[in-house]
Amino acid sequence: MSAGLPRQHTTSSVGRPPVSSVHVSDTDVLPGSTFHSTTVSYTTRTGSCADNRQPQILPFQGLSGVDNLLGPSPGMSSSTAGHALPPDQFKPSRYSSPSLALQQQNSYQPPKVSVPGNSNAPIYSVQNGPRLTSQFPQTSQMMSRTGQYPVGRMPGPYQLQSMQGVFPRESLPQQGSYPHYLGQNASVPLPGIPSSSSGPLLPAPFPVQSWVQSSSPGVTPGPSEPTSARSSQNTSPIPMQRIDYMEGQFPSSRPSPVTSATNLQALSHGSGEPRFNGPPIAQGSCPPPPPSAQSATPFISTTSSVISQQTQVQNVGFGPPLNGVRPAHVRPRYPQQSGSSQTSKLTSQPIRQSSPFFNTTSSTQQHFSLKHPEGPVGGIAGGYDPQLHAQMTGMSIHGGFSKMWESENVNLLQDKNILPSVPLEPPKILTPHERPACNRDIFRCTLRKIPETHSLLQKSRLPLGILIHPFRDLNHLPVIQCGCIVRCRSCRTYINPYISFVDQRRWKCNLCFRVNDLPEEFLYDPVSGSYGDPSKRPEIRNATVEFIAPSEYMLRPPQPAVYLYVLDVSHSALQTGYLTVFCKIMLQELDNFPGDSRTQIGFITFDGSVHFYNLNESLNQPSMLVMSDIDDVFLPLPEGLLVNLHENRALIQDLLKDLPNRFAENDDTNSALGAALQAAYKLMAPTGGRITVMQTRLPNLGPGALKSREDPNQRAAKDVTNLGPATDFYKQLALDCSTQQIAVDLFLLSSQYSDLATLACMSKFSAGSVNYYPSFHATMNKLVTEKYQKDLRRYLTRKIGFEAVMRIRCARGLSLHTFHGNFFVRSTDLLCLPNVNPDAGYGMQVAIEESLTDYKNVCFQAAVLYTSTKGERRIRVHTLSLPVVAVVTEVLGSADQESIICLLAKMAVDKSITSLRDARDAMINACCDLISTYHNTIAAGQTAGALMVPCCAQLLPLFVLGLLKSVAFRVGISTKLDERVFAMEQMKSMPLSYLMTYIYPRMYPVHALDDNKSLQIDEGKTVPQPPILQLTFEKIDPTGAYLLDTVVLMYLYLGRGISDHFCSTVLGISTFRAIPEGMTELPELDTPESLRLRNFISWLLSQRPFHTPLLILREDSKEKYRFLQHMVDDRSESAFSYYEFLQHLKQQVSK
């Protein structure tokens, strides 16, 4: 192709009036120019800006993270949007440096023509490929004229809905009826598209041929589509149209974009040839892509999308970063079960990655082999418990292969040692045509196969629901920036791996089955640079993708990160000493707050009155304003209370250093939390953001004052009352906050009753998080303080998404009916999440409303639209596909016991608000239902005197017992109301993987850790993998040491007869007798035993985002009960042992 070919003539002339555009040849584009102009179309050689010529931007963008590379910083964009204004009109007040800097760039911009907003001029930004450019130039100018971010009040969640796509795009107002944030996709992240741009960022683990097979009916490689003609006609593979214009844009006579032999091959497979089993896409074997793709560095200039493997905080998983590989979920397993050594598996991984074609299949095979442990069904595989091992030998033959067949059943009464010694592997889902499955930690359904009718579900008596952890920290996440996000036109589903291609230009939605057109740019594969095969797109290859959203997805400019801290400084708060800890950690983490240059911060403190802090940069030191009229709160200053973190850093640091001393002598014991929250709401309402509340006592003054409702004598009562809120003040406040995109996170550090049931409402309905640190004291209670410190550190620095909404779309015939978690339900499938954090999980119950008989698979799609802290609008999309079955045994055989337990727990929390006893009964009934239903499906002879359950649900009764004995649902044991409420809150909002450990803690024998089954992690650490023991005292040897991990706390329990060798090599103490009470740390000894244990504990901690402190308990300790209360299988004064529980179930079933 020739470089300066005026491209838009070829593309824009169809169906639309000519553009009043100025053509700028490539040479006119000065090095510094970014793709500012959205209203301009200028010609240039595609790919002319492929090299990173961005001198002006580089210093300001910071280039600190991938985020920067993927999208412009908002400041940048806003200035570009405001190009029509003279620089002096441009108020940089909130934009800070980038915008100022970028103003200069206006001079470099190519000539542009402002087109009125509703002009039908095609708008291209050629260098950027066919990204969807904004059609709202007017609004953008309006936005920059105001010069400030909070242009207007944030539209309520009602309007937000349209951003998630209920509005058809076409119906969006063309003029500035609301502030549109233009710049987001107006400029392209050129700087530092790293070296990765030259190679494939995403591997191709996806067998293309299966795709085409699935979509074969419509695929005819007919002669009407001369497949090679295109490159000669259109010089670039990149279409430059908006999706809306696509129809009619390319008449059928137009050559099809299919160019590569791969596609031809694929097509021929589609028409019935035998399936091609080799690697479907070999880059080397690909015929050359169209010339334009070769002529430039492929990445930006020719692609329509910028894709990158975003490396995120690695909090989960352990493996080495699998560069360029679809985030294969590697879950550590107990090595013995996997058949081969874990070490070899890990080292072999990179080899697999290098040939991406095998990735899918090999990983599934790996999965498969791992899933079916060769050990006994319920056995302990390690050599730790010879007694048990002997017990298990009878079972072991039966164990191995039987689990392959889901129809296998287990008699619960036969063996009570049922817990596998390895962490439970999430059950595999059969996806059609080996398409990629969604990460099982992100998206799970209680049934792996969906019953086809409501009556079938009723028959199986299992709860149907989905559990989702949408914002989980992922090691690798494909991030896609493209002009148009391909969605179904009727149901607005995002394109996903489970759709089918009718032919090369059309796809069939898997939720509503509408046939949609495929925009031309979707045929381009940005990874390999090849063209013509839509199945290579990352959207099709990954069940989890993230899009950088264009301006259609914004109703206002993306908000800056705004953090407000509301701190309790009453006398009792200062007594606990939390303020010192808090300020210290804030000072340390001030640099690590997620956010860009616009980040704002503010502080409010309160006791009997509310104190504001003016941090305006004109001041020498922060000034405090005290408001004692707490019944009618107002903001004492129009500005200065929320300030830019970077510009006013010195003052903020001064304040944080000064705060603990300032209130050291405070003897006001009152707490006017309600007033402080109202003030915080008023302060935050224009922008939205996050309010963090530190509270240490029951609020007793002003609005929202509460009274103690707990009767200490009733702590062990059979039925617990006051689990619901006492007043709706906090709920109303949360709803108001939610409307203004504010989330409230509560940290309750209280030793006395503080009515968490009421206070938690402020977080529950504003999508915040609740943290509770009972009997916190900075010096007296080291354990809780340690947890608070670590949790706070994580909390302050973790990823956060602002002004988010989550929509869950279900296949036709399914609907969501009850939601669990912290959010406000905006409409039947839309959750309003003012903030979304990576540690929150959600659950939804699903109802089958229509028969699914016609479908083979049903899909769920969850899309989270949020504003990143860098000011980008992003959409994270997860899709889950499940097969539909018609037989009740298959439904029962597809139960996912962990998900069922988590959903049951959530449902039980709802129920216990009215009656805890009902909730407990409901859980027991769930077990009975399962057993009796299963008994009906198998031969009567088998059920006599037995409790048969399907193999995949064999742990259900055990886990239900764990739930019945958990802090949330136990009766008969003295439990503080706040602790119970907090446990319930955890059940509602904790993601599945942690919640399971919370419900049924994990116990490991650690007195004989050895290396031979250990796990190698990348830093050369060896992590031993002891087996998991069932929680019964039978398993505890008086000469052993056991680690009990309850998520809240880890106990290292030392038996009386522990060897002196262990004491000295691990604890650094000569004998058992010398071990002090309340030891909370393992000394760093240089012995292999110590190293192994410490590696193991730190590895456990690295698997979770929050901290779990360690407590060392001697067998004769006073605190021993804390350990014993977790022995779920054993009998306690008020509750069944596991065996008794089974007997009870049997009685219930036989009734």
Add this chain to the structure above:
Amino acid sequence: MAFTFAAFCYIVALILTAFLIFFAVFHVIAFDELRSDYKNPIDICSSLNPLVTVEFFVHVSFNVLFLFAAEWFSLCLNIPLIAYHIYRHKTRPVMSGFGLYDPTSIMNSDQLTRAQREGWVKLAFYLLSFFYYLYGMIYTLIST
């Protein structure tokens, strides 16, 4: 033919029931809108909550008139509904204001279905009782 107090009661009941029919229609429409995504539950609840209180008092008021007019049969017809209203108010979520509906829980489909069904049943009841009151009014007017 005489204009008795009972006739007056029926006339009042007739007029008020017409209002109640409108309330019930509004109720049904509001929940339908909620279900089909058009409205924010906060808005719906804030508009419906005063209405259900008004509805309750309007319904009780003409029943008090029936009581005074010793129209026992008409009263008996309405007692179940009064009892149901009282029950609903007793079991309502914790709220500081009037009303029954809580925006945070109304979107749970069991509550939504219940509210919708309630709307239809009430609509049917008010329509039937409207014609009954019409009949009752004419009957009392023409009988002496």
